[in-house]
Amino acid sequence: MxxxxxxxxxxxxxxxxxxxxxxxxxxxxxxxxxxxxxxxxxxxxxxxxxxxxxxxxxxxxxxTRADDHAALEAAFTNACVALRDACRIAHDYDPDLSVGTVSLIRRLVDLSRLRLGLTLNPSGAAGVAEAGSPNTRNQGGGER
Structure with a gap:
């Protein structure tokens, strides 16, 4: 109707x-x-x-504002995934760029926790709202 x-x-x-x-x-x-x-x-x-x-x-x-909260949650989760992936690429490209990207991820995680009560976990550990799939590679590039 x-x-x-x-x-x-x-x-x-x-x-x-x-x-x-x-x-x-x-x-x-x-x-x-x-x-x-x-x-x-x-x-x-x-x-x-x-x-x-x-x-x-x-x-x-x-x-409604509840719709806004859901949209922000999705946007911040997507941003965290994108920054996490960029950080992995930046690590091989330029260590200083990687450090700056990690700083952005940290600020995004803190902001989403403080203002939205959302727990973003860039590493994807179980039990929390995940921001993408977990990192299953070790430092040498092989599987854990």
């Missing part, structure tokens, strides 16, 4: 065009197809900072 969003609902733009549209917005106005229908044609969203923009109804989706 279709149910349009109402004033005060939170929503996100499906394909954001800029940094503002990536943020969670609040519905401040709804334009309906006809005066006697509940099918919305356009929504006006107010973003943090007071910026208001109107979008066709099919360009916006209902979204």
């Amino acid at each position: 279709y149910r349009s969003m109402e004033y005060g609902d939170t929503a996100r733009v499906i394909t954001p065009a800029d940094a503002t549209e990536h943020r969670l917005g609040t519905v401040t106005d709804v334009t309906y197809s006809t005066p006697h229908t509940t099918h919305a044609r356009r929504y006006t969203l107010r973003f943090p900072g007071g910026i208001e923009r109107s979008f066709p109804a099919d360009h916006v989706v209902r979204c």
Whole structure:
């Protein structure tokens, strides 16, 4: 059953065009197809900072802070995996680059733990939220 969003609902733009549209917005106005229908044609969203923009109804989706948390968890996990893999490549390429990459991983792990309560484990040890597959190679390049 279709149910349009109402004033005060939170929503996100499906394909954001800029940094503002990536943020969670609040519905401040709804334009309906006809005066006697509940099918919305356009929504006006107010973003943090007071910026208001109107979008066709099919360009916006209902979204909550819980959805934001899940999206951040996935993004930070993917970033941790990418940095872990970059660190492995950097280790052979340039030791200083490897040290800098490890520093980024450490900061990402600390930030996600402090602000989201998420446990990222770049090494992939069992029992925690893993950020990718475990490292099964030893220093010499062979399997453990």
